[in-house]
Amino acid sequence: MTQAPTTLRDLVGRLELLAERRLETGPRSEAAAARSTSLRDHLAGHLRVRAASLDAPLLVLLLGPTGAGKSTLFNTIAGRPASPTGVLRPTTRIAVVLVHPDDRAPLLDGTLAGIEPGRIRIVEDAAIAQGLALVDAPDLDSIEHANRELADQLVEAADLCLFVTTATRYADRVPWLVLGRVRERGLPLVVVVNRMPPDEADRSELLRDVERLFEEAGIRDTSGDEAAPVEIVGVVEGDVEPEVEALRAGSIAPIAARIEHLRTDRDARIELAARALAGSMAGLGPLVEQIADDCEHEAIDVEALRRIATNAYERELVDLRSTLARGTFLREEALRHWQAFVGADQVTRFFSHGIGRIRGAIADVLRPKRAPVAEVREATTDDLVALARVHAAEAARRTATSWADQPSIRDALGTEPTLWVSSPTFDERLRLRIEDWIGSIVVDISSTGGPKRSLARGASIGVNALGTGVMLGTFMHTGGLTGAEVGVAAATAFLNQKLLAALFGEAAMVELIGRARQRLDGSLATTFAEERARFEALVPPSTALTGLASELRAAAADLRALPPGLPADLRAVLDEMIAPADTVAADSVQADPVPADTVAAEKPASSPP
Numbered sequence: 001m002t003q004a005p006t007t008l009r010d011l012v013g014r015l016e017l018l019a020e021r022r023l024e025t026g027p028r029s030e031a032a033a034a035r036s037t038s039l040r041d042h043l044a045g046h047l048r049v050r051a052a053s054l055d056a057p058l059l060v061l062l063l064g065p066t067g068a069g070k071s072t073l074f075n076t077i078a079g080r081p082a083s084p085t086g087v088l089r090p091t092t093r094i095a096v097v098l099v100h101p102d103d104r105a106p107l108l109d110g111t112l113a114g115i116e117p118g119r120i121r122i123v124e125d126a127a128i129a130q131g132l133a134l135v136d137a138p139d140l141d142s143i144e145h146a147n148r149e150l151a152d153q154l155v156e157a158a159d160l161c162l163f164v165t166t167a168t169r170y171a172d173r174v175p176w177l178v179l180g181r182v183r184e185r186g187l188p189l190v191v192v193v194n195r196m197p198p199d200e201a202d203r204s205e206l207l208r209d210v211e212r213l214f215e216e217a218g219i220r221d222t223s224g225d226e227a228a229p230v231e232i233v234g235v236v237e238g239d240v241e242p243e244v245e246a247l248r249a250g251s252i253a254p255i256a257a258r259i260e261h262l263r264t265d266r267d268a269r270i271e272l273a274a275r276a277l278a279g280s281m282a283g284l285g286p287l288v289e290q291i292a293d294d295c296e297h298e299a300i301d302v303e304a305l306r307r308i309a310t311n312a313y314e315r316e317l318v319d320l321r322s323t324l325a326r327g328t329f330l331r332e333e334a335l336r337h338w339q340a341f342v343g344a345d346q347v348t349r350f351f352s353h354g355i356g357r358i359r360g361a362i363a364d365v366l367r368p369k370r371a372p373v374a375e376v377r378e379a380t381t382d383d384l385v386a387l388a389r390v391h392a393a394e395a396a397r398r399t400a401t402s403w404a405d406q407p408s409i410r411d412a413l414g415t416e417p418t419l420w421v422s423s424p425t426f427d428e429r430l431r432l433r434i435e436d437w438i439g440s441i442v443v444d445i446s447s448t449g450g451p452k453r454s455l456a457r458g459a460s461i462g463v464n465a466l467g468t469g470v471m472l473g474t475f476m477h478t479g480g481l482t483g484a485e486v487g488v489a490a491a492t493a494f495l496n497q498k499l500l501a502a503l504f505g506e507a508a509m510v511e512l513i514g515r516a517r518q519r520l521d522g523s524l525a526t527t528f529a530e531e532r533a534r535f536e537a538l539v540p541p542s543t544a545l546t547g548l549a550s551e552l553r554a555a556a557a558d559l560r561a562l563p564p565g566l567p568a569d570l571r572a573v574l575d576e577m578i579a580p581a582d583t584v585a586a587d588s589v590q591a592d593p594v595p596a597d598t599v600a601a602e603k604p605a606s607s608p609p
């Protein structure tokens with residue numbers, strides 16, 4: 001192998017960037033968004049910290065439904081009213097963190113770095129041992145959405161979850177979803193059933209039922225294979241001591257003892273941190289794969305959405321072109337002007353006497369000042385823009401109607417009402433393009449030699465008048481008119497075509513008109529593509545999603561390729577921490593016993609070797 005093996009820290013850095021990119025694509029379902037957020041929070045709150053050091057302060061989390069008694073238990077462990085309790089639901093709205101003062105900085109820079117500072121309250125206690133932070137979390141199930149978000153974020157960061165429920169609430173539905181994530185995440189879990197009945201027989205029956213539920217939900221494994229099975233602890237309903245908003249210390253003895261053990265025994269803390277990390281790594285691959293699946297599904301959805309928009313705009317463009325080709329969209333008034341010009345007595349007389357007789361006189365007829373160039377161009381531009389706008393609006397309406405079925409797009413369509421019609425700049429953009437187009441016809445006439453010399457005698461023919469004739473020729477040709485549409489349009493088309501044929505010759509006229517039509521088609525297509533792009537901007541390109549999916553899968557494969565159990569770099573950390581007699585400062589969590597280049601948390605993504 002020439003390649004240096006991937007270390008966990010490299011991988012965490014890579015995955016953090018991928019999680020960010022995934023969130024930027026705007027996951028299109030709540031579940032997909034939750035998975036990406038979990039990954040980001042988990043990497044930042046847990047893996048980044050643990051991949052650097054197993055000795056960073058442990059995070060022990062009190063989690064559960066509102067009113068279960070989390071804050072009461074927190075105060076009981078703290079021995080003081082550190083987190084207000086209450087009869088109103090929900091009470092706790094921020095994370096209350098009980099720590100030794102020396103743990104404050106490493107926690108705020110590490111595990112808790114991703115949490116909004118306004119949503120944490122640190123309660124320092126110099127009397128407790130260093131190395132363990134106890135967190136009272138907001139509830140999981142009240143109507144306060146922000147509470148749930150914060151609790152979810154804490155779940156991603158924790159090393160041990162004390163899930164607090166009550167004898168009457170343990171079968172509630174909502175917390176089970178969170179417990180599912182606790183399980184997936186491999187977070188060590190202790191279930192605390194609070195407010196248990198005093199009768200012992202009732203209590204054992206109740207605990208058996210709780211066990212059954214956890215087993216059925218797949219959260220507690222009874223096979224005995226599990227390294228650390230989920231423990232279930234009951235707390236008998238006690239009297240709350242109002243001055244501390246807590247129970248008597250003795251009533252939660254098993255929980256208090258566990259915390260005390262972790263506080264006083266560094267090896268036990270490292271063992272728990274290692275267990276949390278191993279669980280976390282086992283759960284990471286499946287989560288990353290799931291997010292890759294999400295991206296691939298969304299790539300397919302995005303393609304379907306884009307096809308809807310493409311089809312809607314294409315169909316309207318086709319309809320627009322066919323209406324344009326019939327010339328019926330032009331208002332009569334402008335046509336009459338032109339008819340009066342091309343149909344002027346002399347012209348018709350020349351036609352009836354044959355082309356040969358026009359020679360010498362045509363230049364006179366087409367003196368620039370006689371042609372109603374400006375009126376016809378203006379009217380044509382207005383009519384063309386108005387017609388195109390109707391079709392663009394219809395394409396927008398059809399696209400928006402179909403896209404509105406997608407939950408993630410509905411909001412954008414609701415806040416941007418112009419997406420349901422043509423865009424506000426549509427007229428202006430198209431008008432400029434039509435002006436350019438008319439200019440291009442004049443250039444084409446000049447550069448291809450203009451009218452037959454013998455007929456036109458060069459420059460004395462108004463090239464603008466000729467351009468206007470060709471412009472109208474792109475909309476009106478006698479073949480395109482049906483019986484119902486005769487009248488001024490048919491008559492004008494006939495005369496216009498006769499005149500152009502006389503001036504340019506039949507073949508050159510057809511080519512001129514063909515080229516003009518092609519350029520107009522191009523301008524309309526560009527304008528419609530810009531209209532469609534407003535929709536396409538609402539979804540990421542499908543290639544971005546498929547690209548992201550393959551990078552996620554590659555990262556998941558590298559994760560699987562890491563050595564089984566603890567990754568080598570962490571085993572080294574562990575060995576150095578635990579094995580060689582405590583020459584390293586065991587009393588300082590900040591003292592890093594491993595060479596700085598392998599544990600520097602500040603530069604997790606750089607790979608030194």
Ligand SMILES: Nc1nc2c(ncn2[C@@H]2O[C@H](COP(=O)(O)OP(=O)(O)OP(=O)(O)O)[C@@H](O)[C@H]2O)c(=O)[nH]1
Pocket residue numbers: 064065066067068069070071072073084085086087088089090091092093137138139140194195236237238239240247
């Ligand atoms: N009598 C008695 N009351 C309790 C016990 N545990 C909790 N309570 C009361 O139940 C209510 C809710 O307790 P909290 O500790 O605030 O509950 P919580 O889980 O923190 O609730 P949120 O902060 O809303 O998530 C308070 O009035 C507590 O005094 C207990 O064992 N016995």
Ligand SMILES: [Mg+2]
Pocket residue numbers: 070071072084085091092136137
């Ligand atoms: Mg509370």
